[in-house]
Amino acid sequence: MKKFFTPVDLRSRAAMMSFLTGHFRYWTMNPWNQSSSYAYNLKVDHLGLSADLVDKLLDMLETDVFQAAMQSLREQFGEDHNHSWQVGMNGRSGGYLVLYQGYAKPSGYKSYCCLCGQRNYKSTEESGNVCGRCGKPTRIDYDTPPLQIGVYPGRGTDDGEDFEDWSMNRLRDRVRLVQELDRLADAMVATALDYARNYSVEDEEYLVPRTRKILVATA
Ligand SMILES: [Zn+2]
Numbered sequence: 642m643k644k645f646f647t648p649v650d651l652r653s654r655a656a657m658m659s660f661l662t663g664h665f666r667y668w669t670m671n672p673w674n675q676s677s678s679y680a681y682n683l684k685v686d687h688l689g690l691s692a693d694l695v696d697k698l699l700d701m702l703e704t705d706v707f708q709a710a711m712q713s714l715r716e717q718f719g720e721d722h723n724h725s726w727q728v729g730m731n732g733r734s735g736g737y738l739v740l741y742q743g744y745a746k747p748s749g750y751k752s753y754c755c756l757c758g759q760r761n762y763k764s765t766e767e768s769g770n771v772c773g774r775c776g777k778p779t780r781i782d783y784d785t786p787p788l789q790i791g792v793y794p795g796r797g798t799d800d801g802e803d804f805e806d807w808s809m810n811r812l813r814d815r816v817r818l819v820q821e822l823d824r825l826a827d828a829m830v831a832t833a834l835d836y837a838r839n840y841s842v843e844d845e846e847y848l849v850p851r852t853r854k855i856l857v858a859t860a
Contacts, residue, residue, distance in 0.1 A: 642834075643689045645681060645826040649816050657812045658804045664819060667737040669797055676797030679819050681826045684736035688830060698833055700842040707836055711829055718825050719743065724790050726818060728825060738829070740822050743792040752782045760787075 650656040667680035685698040701707045715738075719727040724745035731739045751764040754772035756779040761768070770780040804812060 642830070643687070645830075646820065646823040649820065651813050651816060654809060654812065657816045660816055661799065661802075661804060661812075661819065667731060667739050669731065669739055669741060670794050674795055675800075676795055677800055678740045678798040679822055680731075680737050680739040681822070682736060683730075683738050683826060683829065684734070685833075687736075694834075694837060697837050697842065701833070701836055701840070704842065707833075710832055710836065714825065714829055714832060718821065719790070721821075722818075724788075727790075727792050728822065729792065738822070738826055740798060740819070741792040741794065742796045742798060743790065745788040745790045748787050748789040750783065750787055752780050755779045755781060 647660070649660045664679050665681060666677045667682075668674065669676045669678050685695050685702070688695075690698070715728045715730075724743050727741045727743040729739055729741050731737050748760075749762050750760040751767075752761045753759065754761075754775060754777070756777050757772060757775040759772055759774040759780075761773065761780060764782050765780055766782075770778045772778075772780050799815070807815075
């Protein structure tokens with residue numbers, strides 16, 4: 642199995658520069674956008690796993706529970722960096738883990754409806770507690786107003802950078818950040834293998850309600 646974390650000597654300028662310039666990179670948007678960032682190829686057939694395990698993981702990727710587990714690992718990375726650094730999956734089949742620059746700013750919402758979830762830019766003190774959508778008196782103020790979180794998809798990181806004029810401290814910070822990406826890649830693979838060990842994937846049939854027009858005789 643492939644391991645992504647590699648130790649780097651943080652006292653050596655040359656070691657840090659070679660780690661950063663030699664790291665695998667991928668596009669943050671599309672090849673023609675020409676912005677790239679630190680990345681990993683996490684396609685299941687690139688992880689050095691047996692053919693059986695690859696097949697099983699391909700099936701698992703289609704389940705909601707597995708996708709949610711992977712997403713929560715990625716979201717934790719963003720939270721750990723106040724969302725100024727985030728990770729996302731990119732590529733035609735979403736097989737590349739890519740480091741993104743992002744932001745978190747106040748969303749401006751002050752209250753919400755506990756019944757239907759509708760959010761409101763006014764507090765209950767300003768406009769009462771009746772919900773504008775469902776009409777029930779169930780609006781309450783947020784204790785902590787929610788953030789609006791986003792990424793700058795077109796912004797690459799260290800594109801064409803040679804790091805020559807970077808201070809040792811700045812180099813160390815960047816190496817540590819990229820090593821966290823490495824650890825995240827390892828954690829995602831370890832979690833995936835955990836699921837593969839403990840679960841099997843089965844087909845479940847379900848019925849989807851649909852609407853059609855019918856004729857009803859008038860009385
Ligand atoms: Zn409501």
